Amino acid sequence: MSGTDAGGWFDALFDRDLSLVLVVLAVIYVAYVLAGVAFGYGLRGQLNSIANLTFYVGVFGMLALALNLHWGYTGLFNIGIVGFMGIGIYVTALVSKPPVAEGGAAQVGGFGLPLGVGILAGVLVAGLFGLLVALPALRLRADYLAIVTVAFSEIIRFTMMSRTFQSVEVPTALGLRADTVGLGGGGGLILNYTDPLEALLRTVFLWDPYLAFLDLVQQTLIPNNPKPVVDGLLYGVMLLVGVFAFYVLLTRLGRSPFGRVLKAIREDEDVANALGKDTDRFKLTAFVLGAALMGFGGILWYSSRGSITPPSFRPNITFFIWIALIIGGAGSNTGSFLGGAIFAGLLYEGPRYVKNLVEAAFELGDAPRNFGEAMAGFASLDPMPFVLYTLDSVSQLRLVIMGVVLVWLMHNRPEGLLGHRKEIASSVDLSRPSGDGTTDAPAATDGGETR
Amino acid sequence: MSLRIVGAGRCVDSIGSAIREPVSVSTETPRFDALEVENVLYVDFTRCSEECYHVSIADTYGRYRQTLAGDPLAIGVALVVLWMVLSLVSGLLSGGIQVSSLASLVWDGLLRGLIIGLAGIGLSMTYSILNFANFAHGDYLTSGAFAGMATSYLVAGISENSVGPLLLVGAGGSVFGGALGIGVTTAPLAVVLGAVVAGAFAVLLALAIDRIAYRPIRDESGIALLITSIGVAFALRYLIQFVFGAGVRGTTAAGSVPRVNVPMLDGTVRITAHDIALVVVAIGLMLGVHLLLQRTKLGKAMRAMSDNEDLAQITGIPTEQVIRTTWIVGGGLTGVAGYMFVLWKGTLGFNDGWLLLLLVFAAVILGGIGSIYGAIGGGIIIGLTASVSVIWIPSEFGRAAAFVVMIVILLFKPEGIFSGRTTA
């Protein structure tokens, strides 16, 4: 009896999206805080970890949502995500970086336009490349599209790395502020434009109050340079707002005739065609929108860094986002976000956090330099070298864990957490309209008399 | 051409009535090993309507040669090739491009292409017989390379170094490959053993992974298997990094490998012993695969399965056995290819296979999925493209050029250049 009650309550939880999201987030955050407290992690460390966690929850959430539009709704198998992300941030950098003459140590500059313009440009160009990729590749079946998109993202990376586009002198005759622009080649670009957080706060006239707030924090909680910590937390909050915006957009899109056609295309494109829908147009629109969103996600992700370099844009990140989507359940927007949050909390940040905690709590020696030395300890029944080595390599090991988790998921629960949940694609409730046929709207039903 | 039609379902009689040639129609299920099968027409009768007519005949060269004349893609490619040839010739004549450097590039591309082709055979086979794109394939290559190199290090260095660092292929700078003198001429035993172990290890690995990761979901869609293979790739690659470290190590002392400077008009082309070794091994293996597929029963079964698994099951081909053979042959070839690759280029890192993977995909698609000769031919073309393209475009875009070729093929002719020849 209580078993079914508990089961029913659990199911009810799953039915209410908001409560589910809050519960999952709460569990992850509480786990982090408790672990931190248990290991005696200092306040600064704790706050930094929370900020990091929020950051990754935010970016993975946003990107998983964007991928859900491609794959969960329209059935487009896109593994070139990181390419669009890269385009977004590189274009923003190109547009908004100050010219070399004004930019300090940077060897390559930009056009010096306001950050808002840069971000808009980045999103638009990412969408444009989405168009470029989708136009020819629309008709391809899923695995071929996968190969084309990953080849595309690698070509983008080669372009970023290339010497040809590394730096270009802008002719002074054009009368622009910019002197040398480019993609920076193998060294990448220093993001020496205005810090996005500062730019945002200034736009809403909250910059000075923010500084005052920082003073307060300095006096009470963190006496020693609180700005990076608070900045991190605030940026994380900003990302969560971004996630929310993505979510609203995509849910509205999903619950509409447009979304309905997308779902139909994923299921059986021929049927959609036979019903008069120009499926090419729908797929194109969905792909371009998703690509633009991925560009935006990339901008938000990398703007928090001081610089960007081509190695950051290897396909690994694309696969992370895919794992996040599979965990959460492709097809469900709430599921996508949850997948991103769980992936960020447990698989991406989690292992590193554990490592930080353990290292902070225990006095550990130096880790062995290689596997051989780590194994050597077992000869004398001492597991410590191996443990130390494992801890030290946790960045790699979490990738092994991710791989195993993905395989396990595909075997046992390919629909993820919420993928089984079908979200009705309509802007109105589809139950039988009440009344006897007389409605407010003029009767669009019969055509009149019988012939 | 006389055809023997095999199949079951409602359309059998319709095929018979539609084909105007002398033909024998049978709805029995012939035992494969009892037949001398020359040309077998496999038709999927189990689906209805016009798909009754989708025939996959074992050779359709003639048809493609006919359509090539009026093909817009062919015309476009011809124009591009024409431009390339013209600019090449003018460069050669004016002295801007040296014949010897061109020859060096071609040689380099050829060797690279052989490796890609070898690895591609396995990928092509699994893609067509198991119906999914195996994104972990590159990491099979890396695994074979590491296993083989560990063996070579062990054999070459056991007298002076301890086992541990040798097995870890000098992880963390504990042993330097150059110092061990691994090379075809300096330590032939080490190399031979290394290649053998590379192949064997890759085979065992492929079989184990198939049993653990792929067999449980054998009948799922190609996409589900693709995603699973991504998980396998992650797990495998980073396990290798965990064990062997992230560093790229030099495995041979480059200077010690005997080389010949072949004079070529205005310069020389350098050919090393490892180049020759690579060519010998690659051709030998390819010949072996050819014999396997053409002369043995199992080979014929593989060709059949590559066409249509359901039908193959009806005709009594033991599919699990064929699948196992696919992994064995494909895995073995890939492992050896990985080892030869590392031996040839002289360095070893955990990302080597992954970096090669897209090029291998390009080769397989170019050649037509399921076609062995296509994989080899496609590999050579891709290798040449990546290498020789520096004549026309900046060198950092060499690989990009190969990718562009693949994308163009996928868009216009996804069945590949050598399509129509299935698994043969």
Added chain:
Amino acid sequence: MSDTDEEVVSPTAASESESVADEGESVAGEGESVADEGESVADADVDVTTDDAVDAVATDVDVDGETPLEVEGLRKTFGGIVAVDEVSFDVEAGTLTGLIGPNGAGKSTTFNLITGMLEPDAGTVRFNGEDITGAQPHEIANRGLARTFQIARELEEMTVLENMMLAPKGQSGETLWRSVLPFTREAVEREEAAQLERVWEVLDFFEIDHLAEEYAGNLSGGQRKLLEMARALLTDPDMLLLDEPFAGVNPSLEKRLLEHIHELREEGYTFLIVEHDMDLIMNNCERVIVLHQGRVLQDGTPATIRESEDVIEAYLGGEV
């Protein structure tokens, strides 16, 4: 003839039994009285109360002239095999025309050629006077030519209601920005509400309203056929191509379906039906076209067909 349950029997089994039945029946039909011809099942059984439902379902059928569909010289080869060979016929407005033929005669291929899913190697298709040869399937559907599929292709992960709401043409909400931006979304919602009314009425007409919130994947074979037809109807077509709508459907449901079709025909819809069930075609269609080996063998009234020796031989002989 057909099975007793509504499940769609696997095509192989169904066809084998049906083709045997067909052969038997056509022989027997030779001796049957001419009185069969002209008797419409619908006349005897039309329920008066469904008239309103029919009104609700039928919209103005806009048919240009006497022959909305004209097919001429259609030809299609697959890798050396000629599937459709110089097929020409016209379909007259407001009629039920049957398209029959032995297995693999090219019926579904012809459908696919007409509806744009395949491009013909030669020949033309004209609908309502306009040339639609080789046009995209969605363009053709938008001109008023709807089709159903042989194996009912429901969008399984979507509910019956979603399937139905998908069908109507010209939904403004199918443009992305209209569905997303605040003011325009309200207009979309109003449009959807109005559409919903019609959807429920069509569901009532086909008597599958009790299944409205079911996922289409959970429907039985016969129910799927009904959904297929209901959905096609919601596209406001002028003409419907039905590809084996009665395959695997039990007799009582078949009767109901036929009634619906006849009612709709009286509203002015034109039907071209591919079927294996000879009896059904002979008893319901005004005109029958027989395909054999990709060619039109005979084209005429059911009586003509019944007496045609060529047709009998085609069904009985099956020479390879």
